[in-house]
Amino acid sequence: MEVLNTSGRRKTAVARVYMTAGTGNITVNGKDIVSYFPSTAQLYDVNLPFTICNAVGQYDVKANIDGGGYHGQAEALRLGIAKALVLVDEETNKPLLRSNGLMTRDSRMVERKKPGQKKARKRFQFSKR
Numbered sequence: 001m002e003v004l005n006t007s008g009r010r011k012t013a014v015a016r017v018y019m020t021a022g023t024g025n026i027t028v029n030g031k032d033i034v035s036y037f038p039s040t041a042q043l044y045d046v047n048l049p050f051t052i053c054n055a056v057g058q059y060d061v062k063a064n065i066d067g068g069g070y071h072g073q074a075e076a077l078r079l080g081i082a083k084a085l086v087l088v089d090e091e092t093n094k095p096l097l098r099s100n101g102l103m104t105r106d107s108r109m110v111e112r113k114k115p116g117q118k119k120a121r122k123r124f125q126f127s128k129r
Helices: 040-052 070-088 090-099
Strands: 005-009 014-020 026-028 058-067
Touching: 005 070, 014 070, 040 070, 040 090, 058 070, 070 090
Parallel strands: 026 058
Antiparallel strands: 005 014, 014 058
């Protein structure tokens, strides 16, 4: 099996994923995944595509992630891994991943701050007199 190259995005995080056949090692920005993501919730998110497709421990993943916070990075990596698993076997993996909502990019972004306001929607206190 050659190297499968995919990408995943979430908020401002971009994950470039390189997946090969292996023993289940996941490396993110040169670090092991357990030392990179501090929470077990993010580790669960990243490993979710493998557990759904019954492919735990079959592939090695190297990822370069840029931008965003921990949560956005974890979900970007999850989408990149799901796309790579679809490239491996589209007929069986794609319906499983799609039914669990892992093939859709979450398009929600932070709304920009408007001039004359405190934040995007919050305004300064209004005084009639």
